[in-house]
Each structure stands twice: as structure tokens, then as C-alpha cells.
Amino acid sequence: MSDDDIYTDVLHAGQEPDPATGSRAPPIYQTTSYVFDDADHAAELFALDGEPMSYAAAYTGKNIYSRIMNPTTMMLENRLAKLEGGIGCMTTASGMAALDLATFLLAKTGDNIVTASALYGGTYTYFTHTAKRRGIEARFVDTLDYDAYEDAIDENTAYVHAETIGNPALVTPDLERLAAIAHDNEVPLFIDNTFATPYLCQPFEHGADLIWESTTKWIHGSGSTIGGALIDSGGTPWAEWGYEEIGEDNPAYHGINFAEEFGDAAFTFAARARGLRDLGNQQSPFDGWVTMQKLESLPLRMQRHSDNAMAVAEYLEDHPAVSWVNYPGLESHETHENATKYLKNGYGGMITFGVEGGYEVGRTICDSVELASLLANVGDAKTLIIHPSSTTHQQLSDEEKQASGVTDDLVRLSVGLEAVDDIIADLDQAIDAAT
Numbered sequence: 140m141s142d143d144d145i146y147t148d149v150l151h152a153g154q155e156p157d158p159a160t161g162s163r164a165p166p167i168y169q170t171t172s173y174v175f176d177d178a179d180h181a182a183e184l185f186a187l188d189g190e191p192m193s194y195a196a197a198y199t200g201k202n203i204y205s206r207i208m209n210p211t212t213m214m215l216e217n218r219l220a221k222l223e224g225g226i227g228c229m230t231t232a233s234g235m236a237a238l239d240l241a242t243f244l245l246a247k248t249g250d251n252i253v254t255a256s257a258l259y260g261g262t263y264t265y266f267t268h269t270a271k272r273r274g275i276e277a278r279f280v281d282t283l284d285y286d287a288y289e290d291a292i293d294e295n296t297a298y299v300h301a302e303t304i305g306n307p308a309l310v311t312p313d314l315e316r317l318a319a320i321a322h323d324n325e326v327p328l329f330i331d332n333t334f335a336t337p338y339l340c341q342p343f344e345h346g347a348d349l350i351w352e353s354t355t356k357w358i359h360g361s362g363s364t365i366g367g368a369l370i371d372s373g374g375t376p377w378a379e380w381g382y383e384e385i386g387e388d389n390p391a392y393h394g395i396n397f398a399e400e401f402g403d404a405a406f407t408f409a410a411r412a413r414g415l416r417d418l419g420n421q422q423s424p425f426d427g428w429v430t431m432q433k434l435e436s437l438p439l440r441m442q443r444h445s446d447n448a449m450a451v452a453e454y455l456e457d458h459p460a461v462s463w464v465n466y467p468g469l470e471s472h473e474t475h476e477n478a479t480k481y482l483k484n485g486y487g488g489m490i491t492f493g494v495e496g497g498y499e500v501g502r503t504i505c506d507s508v509e510l511a512s513l514l515a516n517v518g519d520a521k522t523l524i525i526h527p528s529s530t531t532h533q534q535l536s537d538e539e540k541q542a543s544g545v546t547d548d549l550v551r552l553s554v555g556l557e558a559v560d561d562i563i564a565d566l567d568q569a570i571d572a573a574t
């Protein structure tokens with residue numbers, strides 16, 4: 140896709156005027172169920188015949204039940220699949236639900252997950268506690284230590300996982316190298332693209348097999364709707380690589396072999412018919428509709444987030460009281476080279492920085508801002524600030540904090556769309572007040 144196609148796709152991909160009413164805006168199909176033509180039609184849909192999983196099918200009455208598919212969320216799903224360059228997408232109730240949906244399909248008791256350590260705190264906890272309760276071991280490796288990934292993978296590895304821009308250290312691993320390591324070992328590369336969005340990075344172009352993202356953040360962009368998405372690149376050789384839910388006769392779905400039946404789209408069909416059906420973690424039609432409205436302006440917003448963040452990072456870098464600034468767009472950033480290779484159009488809206496004085500000063504800056512909001516979210520149109528060590532990462536041990544890159548002085552900033560001078564003036568007075 141050329142860089143400009145995204146401006147058209149955010150408006151048109153996956154949606155046509157509603158065939159029933161002509162409505163140009165996407166309708167909200169707020170329904171649980173769909174009337175079958177007759178008993179044969181019902182039986183055909185339950186057998187997954189006649190491609191009941193595509194948006195085109197959803198338009199023509201090939202729906203079963205809204206826990207598995209819904210025409211409104213399918214519009215969003217097809218749009219996100221196109222934006223990421225994938226072949227299928229499942230929207231979920233939250234970003235975490237998308238991670239769980241993929242983990243449910245790929246990992247069973249006794250398996251392990253090899254993951255970069257620079258992670259969102261919730262993902263870290265999911266791996267260390269939730270996955271563990273199900274007998275799945277998380278193996279954390281230094282995000283940039285490629286030999287460590289190689290060493291940690293064994294025959295029970297379910298997937299290799301990393302974030303495009305790791306939260307909160309904002310490191311970008313060498314995605315192509317990670318894909319090569321994973322594929323040499325016959326496991327998929329699973330990427331959290333939340334901080335980049337498809338406007339800045341399309342991980343499938345660099346070898347990823349699956350993407351998840353929290354649509355709660357920049358995809359939506361106004362902090363009013365929790366949601367997630369799991370996107371399938373298509374064509375991963377699941378059967379060859381021994382993924383039983385997808386590549387073997389599946390007793391949980393009357394013996395269907397998703398790989399044989401659906402070829403390149405095997406994961407998408409399995410995620411919907413096995414995953415969403417049994418976990419019930421689908422996105423609601425209303426949330427899908429709201430997210431579609433906001434997605435239309437993603438490229439415009441993401442560009443401004445990135446431009447504003449660059450200016451704020453440069454200001455912080457020049458501030459005498461600021462001891463360090465992490466922004467992937469700065470040449471001083473540890474993975475500036477990877478970020479420049481894998482991100483296009485800009486470096487995103489996230490900055491972390493530290494001010495002399497450590498823990499207390501970090502907290503006082505958060506208490507002193509007037510324009511920025513102190514809260515636990517990122518990717519809002521408004522500028523957001525938080526002190527992770529005392530909040531989002533509070534429950535991690537010192538060792539875990541260190542592995543995730545959360546130092547005591549670290550302040551995390553999600554740079555919004557306001558006038559950049561106002562954002563800088565607010566930070567200026569807050570740093571003055573704290574120091």
C-alpha cells in the first residue's frame with residue numbers, strides 16, 4: 140500500500156452504503172441474532188459453509204449470532220484488516236481480550252511464550268499470572284537481545300511476542316530479525332502494534348504473523364471506548380507448525396480442520412468459531428461503531444500526535460532539570476535506527492523522561508500539570524501524564540520494574556493534539572514547581 144492509500148482506506152475499506160437502507164454512515168446492527176431462511180440455511184451456517192465469516196456475507200444475511208459475528212463490528216474488522224495489510228480481523232471487548240483470544244488458540248498447558256520484556260504492565264501481569272494459572276510459562280527476554288530469544292525458544296514455544304514501540308521504554312526491536320528467529324523455529328511472531336497503529340507501522344510487511352492492538356488508544360483516539368483487535372496476516376503454516384486448534388481435526392467444532400477447510404484464512408476462522416464463540420470476548424456493535432467514526436481521522440491525528448511529540452521531546456532534551464528523555468524520534472534514543480527503519484510518517488505520541496530528584500519529583504510533576512490530565516491511559520486527543528512506578532507498574536517487583544524499563548523517576552507523557560506551545564508551557568511550569 141502506498142503511504143497515501145491509508146487516507147482512503149480509513150474512510151472506505153470494509154464498508155459500503157447499507158444495502159437495506161442506503162445509509163452512508165455505518166448502521167449499528169444492535170441485534171443478538173439473525174433469522175435463518177429455513178432449516179437448511181441454518182444448518183449450512185452452523186457448518187461454516189458458504190463463507191459466513193466475511194463482511195460481504197454479513198450483508199447478505201449469513202450471520203449466526205452476535206457473539207461470533209455482527210455486521211457493524213465486521214465493517215470495523217474488515218477496515219482494520221485492510222489497514223494492517225492482513226486478511227482477517229476479530230474485534231474484541233478490550234485490547235487484553237485480543238491477547239487472550241490469540242493465546243487461547245495458540246498455547247495450551249505446558250507451552251511457553253517468549254516475549255520481549257519492554258511491555259505494557261497489564262500484558263506483563265497477564266503473562267506472569269493469568270497465563271501461568273493455565274500452565275503456560277512466560278519467558279521474558281531483554282527486548283534487544285536477539286540471542287536470548289533464540290535461546291528461550293524450544294519445541295513448546297507457542298509464539299514470540301513484542302511491542303512495536305515497547306511501553307514504557309519506547310524501544311523498537313528489529314522486527315525482521317525477530318520474525319526470522321521465530322520462523323526458523325516454526326513459531327509465529329505476534330506483535331502488539333498499539334503504540335504505532337497502522338499509520339506508523341505495518342508489522343506484517345516485516346514478517347509478523349499476527350497483530351493485536353488496543354483500539355482504546357490512538358485507533359479510537361478520544362478515550363471514550365475500550366476495545367481491541369486481533370489481526371491475521373494469512374498464510375501462516377499452522378498445520379505444518381503443529382498448532383492443533385487450527386491445523387488438526389478439531390473436536391470442539393465437529394471435527395473441522397480449519398487449515399484444510401479455510402487455507403490462508405484458517406486462523407481467522409478458528410479465532411471466530413472457536414475463540415469468540417467460546418470466550419465471548421467480542422466487541423459490542425455500539426463500541427465498534429464509535430471506533431469506526433474515530434478511525435476515519437487516524438492518519439490526521441497520528442501525524443499531529445507525532446509532530447507535537449517531536450517538538451515536546453526536543454524541548455525536554457534542552458531543559459536543564461531534565462536528566463534524560465526517551466523519544467524514538469530523537470537521535471539519542473537507544474533504538475532510533477530501528478524506529479526510523481520500521482516507523483513511517485513519524486515516531487508516535489509517547490515520551491518518557493526523568494527529572495533530577497527521582498520518585499517524589501516524578502509524582503510532583505504529575506500533581507502540578509494543569510493542561511495535561513493525570514490518568515492511566517494513552518492515545519487520547521488530550522495530553523495525558525502519569526508516574527508509572529507509583530501507579531501502573533506499582534505491583535511489579537523492583538526486578539520486574541527494571542526489566543520493563545520503569546525507573547523511579549520515569550514520567551510518561553502521551554502527547555495530545557493541543558497547540559504544542561500550550562503543552563510545553565504546561566510542562567515548563569510543572570517542572571519548575573517540582574524542582
Ligand SMILES: Cc1ncc(COP(=O)(O)O)c(C=O)c1O
Binds near residue numbers: 236353367
Ligand atoms: C501497549 C498496550 N497494549 C495493550 C493494552 C491493553 O489495552 P486495553 O486497555 O484496551 O485492554 C494497553 C493498555 O494500556 C497498552 O498500552
